[in-house]
Amino acid sequence: MNLQQRYRQAAKEARWALLLTVLYLIGWCLCAYLPEGGSGPLGFPLWFELSCIYLPVLFLVVAYWLVKIVYQDIDLEIEPKNSAKIARTLAHSATESAEKTEK
Numbered sequence: 001m002n003l004q005q006r007y008r009q010a011a012k013e014a015r016w017a018l019l020l021t022v023l024y025l026i027g028w029c030l031c032a033y034l035p036e037g038g039s040g041p042l043g044f045p046l047w048f049e050l051s052c053i054y055l056p057v058l059f060l061v062v063a064y065w066l067v068k069i070v071y072q073d074i075d076l077e078i079e080p081k082n083s084a085k086i087a088r089t090l091a092h093s094a095t096e097s098a099e100k101t102e103k
Contacts, residue, residue: 006074009072013071016066020063023059027055028051031051032050035047
């Protein structure tokens with residue numbers, strides 16, 4: 001993967017993370033303020049159960065699948081464009097150093 005592809009992938013991952021964050025915030029506000037009073041199945045107020053128990057569990061599952069599907073493992077080391085030339089130069093320098101030490 002070249003450097004430009006890495007930047008594209010990083011930007012794609014950042015967009016997905018931002019989208020997930022915004023969706024979580026919207027979902028939390030909807031779950032906290034839209035339900036009428038009453039208690040949920042666990043005995044807590046319904047708004048609390050929706051916004052603080054069920055929604056986080058749902059988003060943990062969504063985030064897990066997002067990481068599995070969208071995110072990629074990227075090597076962080078950058079290979080120089082002329083790495084073959086650098087390798088030859090280093091090999092030549094090592095040979096010259098070995099010759100000088102033998103003399």
